Every structure is written in structure tokens, then in C-alpha cells.
Amino acid sequence: DAGVIQSPRHEVTEMGQEVTLRCKPISGHDYLFWYRQTMMRGLELLIYFNNNVPIDDSGMPEDRFSAKMPNASFSTLKIQPSEPRDSAVYFCATRRDSYNEQFFGPGTRLTVL
Amino acid sequence: GENVEQHPSTLSVQEGDSAVIKCTYSDSASNYFPWYKQELGKRPQLIIDIRSNVGEKKDQRIAVTLNKTAKHFSLHITETQPEDSAVYFCAAGGAGGGNKLTFGTGTQLKVEL
Numbered sequence: 001d002a003g004v005i006q007s008p009r010h011e012v013t014e015m016g017q018e019v020t021l022r023c024k025p026i027s028g029h030d031y032l033f034w035y036r037q038t039m040m041r042g043l044e045l046l047i048y049f050n051n052n053v054p055i056d057d058s059g060m061p062e063d064r065f066s067a068k069m070p071n072a073s074f075s076t077l078k079i080q081p082s083e084p085r086d087s088a089v090y091f092c093a094t095r096r097d098s099y100n101e102q103f104f105g106p107g108t109r110l111t112v113l
Numbered sequence: 114g115e116n117v118e119q120h121p122s123t124l125s126v127q128e129g130d131s132a133v134i135k136c137t138y139s140d141s142a143s144n145y146f147p148w149y150k151q152e153l154g155k156r157p158q159l160i161i162d163i164r165s166n167v168g169e170k171k172d173q174r175i176a177v178t179l180n181k182t183a184k185h186f187s188l189h190i191t192e193t194q195p196e197d198s199a200v201y202f203c204a205a206g207g208a209g210g211g212n213k214l215t216f217g218t219g220t221q222l223k224v225e226l
Binding site for chain 1: 145147155156157158159162164202207213214215216217218219
């Protein structure tokens with residue numbers, strides 16, 4: 001198994017632009033989590049899905065952030081419009097229903113100028 | 114919601130010494146406590162975890178202890194090696210929230226030769 005796949009690995013954009021981050025979970029994993037990591041705030045959970053359904057989006061910072069999971073193999077996190085304070089590493093993590101361990105993807109390093 | 118505090122934020126030890134990192138949590142319903150290691154520029158990876166029905170778990174040079182009454186858990190690394198240098202995160206979860214994890218703020222461990 002290739003593990004959790006995220007794209008792009010690096011994204012540099014200008015303030016006001018739309019940014020879309022992508023995640024492909026490990027096959028058979030029922031839960032998908034989106035995290036943001038910064039020096040100031042550490043690892044924060046933004047939203048998570050169970051069987052493609054959003055369960056808890058209380059960590060989404062603003063309406064500028066949205067996430068979707070149209071099928072079991074794909075999820076997106078979109079920021080529109082982006083701002084410099086959105087600069088961070090965004091991780092996707094997935095797990096099976098019957099196991100606790102969350103497997104993290106390699107992350108997307110986002111820089112908003 | 115759950116709140117996890119982690120100490121110390123930085124820890125420097127000599128090679129061969131032991132290192133201890135401590136965490137406290139607030140939600141008595143949490144029942145899963147993983148520890149993740151994150152090397153510079155890499156993804157967090159699980160190194161050991163413990164469930165609330167167990168007081169201690171060991172895996173070679175790494176051990177975790179849990180005190181549910183006091184709501185704290187600790188990571189112990191013995192015979193530290195330079196490759197143990199990384200950021201370590203504790204987390205707590207499992208309170209019926211799909212194993213949503215709340216992470217501590219991380220400990221930068223440096224093992225000096």
C-alpha cells in the first residue's frame with residue numbers, strides 16, 4: 001500500500017487566490033482527518049469524515065475553508081480566498097474503523113504571499 | 114472539549130541517558146493515548162500507544178505509562194540515541210468522537226553526543 005497520498009507537496013500562491021489540497025486515503029480506511037500544523041498553534045484538527053460524511057467541522061477556522069469527500073478514495077480541502085495567515089503544513093490522516101492508529105500523509109506545505 | 118498539555122517543550126539529554134515527556138488531559142472519557150514522533154520536514158508517525166484499560170506498555174527502549182485517576186500519561190525513552198532526536202507529540206482521544214485526537218504542543222528532544 002502506498003499510504004496516504006497528498007498533493008501538491010508544496011504550494012506557493014498569492015493572497016486572494018483559491019487553493020485546493022488533495023488527499024487519497026489508504027484503501028479500506030473509514031475515517032479521514034484534515035489537520036493544520038503551525039509553530040504557533042501546533043497540530044490542529046480542522047475536520048473529519050466517516051464513510052465520506054463530514055462528522056465534525058468545528059475546527060475549520062473560517063468560512064473561507066471548506067472540505068469535501070465525494071467518494072472513499074478522495075478528499076479536498078479548499079481555501080478561498082487564501083490569506084498569508086493560512087500558511088502552514090496541512091496533513092491528511094486516515095484510519096480504519098476498528099483500529100485506533102491514524103496514518104498521516106506527507107503533508108502539503110502552503111505558503112501564501 | 115479535550116485539552117492536552119505537554120511538558121517540557123524542549124529536552125536535551127546526553128546519548129545513553131533516559132528522556133521523559135509528560136502529558137495531562139482533561140476529558141475523563143478519553144480512552145486512547147498515542148505518541149507520535151515527527152522528524153524535521155516529515156509526517157508524524159506513531160511510535161507507541163496505550164488504551165485506558167492498561168497502565169503501562171513497553172516496546173524495546175520506549176515505554177508509556179498512564180494514570181487515569183490523575184489524568185496524566187508519560188513517554189519514557191531509555192538509552193537514547195542521536196536518531197531519537199525529533200519532536201514528540203502526545204494525544205488523547207476516543208471519547209466517542211470517532212477517535213478524534215487532541216494533540217499536545219510537542220516536545221523537541223535533542224540527544225547530544
